[in-house]
Amino acid sequence: MIGFLSGKLVVKAPPQLVIDVNGVGYEVEAPMTTFYNLPALGAPVTLFTHLVVREDAHILFGFSTETDRLMFRALIKVNGVGPKLALTILSGQSAEDFHRCIHNNDTQALVRLPGVGKKTAERLIIEMRDRLPDLGDEVGAVKGSDVSVSQSELKPQQEAISALCALGYKPVDAAKMVRSIPVEGKTCEAIIRLALQGASR
Structure with a gap:
């Protein structure tokens, strides 16, 4: 390993x-x-x-953190949740938000993620309740900041749409998510963050 x-x-x-x-x-x-x-x-x-x-x-x-890896390993043990869906869940919600969903039995927030239907959301809440890793202080987390890239605005936009598709969103939905936010001067990662935040509301 x-x-x-x-x-x-x-x-x-x-x-x-x-x-x-x-x-x-x-x-x-x-x-x-x-x-x-x-x-x-x-x-x-x-x-x-x-x-x-x-x-x-x-x-x-x-x-970037041991907590996220522990969360991923706990998620793939849930019946019907594979690595790709686990990655989508971790991309669409922070560890804190996911903890909140599980503790509050918030299936509505979970089903907004691509690939998570009502049955899967209910299964996540039942099976993850006792598997959630502790959200303590992280040791050895990745340090750094996003770097601005001197490219046309179209390229980060296209990369963001492709990334959202890779996370499980349909191309038409991914395009709508990206076009609904201001992208001028933003990196691909920043565009994706805003798009996922909008989708979780």
Whole structure:
């Protein structure tokens, strides 16, 4: 099992990123909550990881905090929740919001996430209640800030739509989410954050 990766961030294309560790590029899938905390390209970064082994692929998932990794591992133990849906849940809600949904039996907030129907939301509330990790102070969280990129406004917008589609949203819905917010001067990660915040309301 690969417990963490520490190297240079060379690709940011939500929800995928690539970390150069001593000349080896590791492809990692990460929730948007991790992307919000990533440093600029070329900067050093450390992510906690979880390896999912399938017959056709080995997929590495990365998280900026141990809490997010624990949450991911708890989610994929829930019947009917696979790694992709777990990533969508962690991208669409903060750990604090998810805790609140579980404790308040808030199925309505959960079903707003793509791929989460009423039955899955109810199952999450029942099965996650005793599995929620403690939201204490994080140690070793990724440090850094989003970097502004001198590109046309269209590219971050298109990247944000593609990222939302990869998280499970339908292309037409993803486009509506992005077009409903002001995107001028914003990075791809900032656009996605605003779009997901709007979808959760």
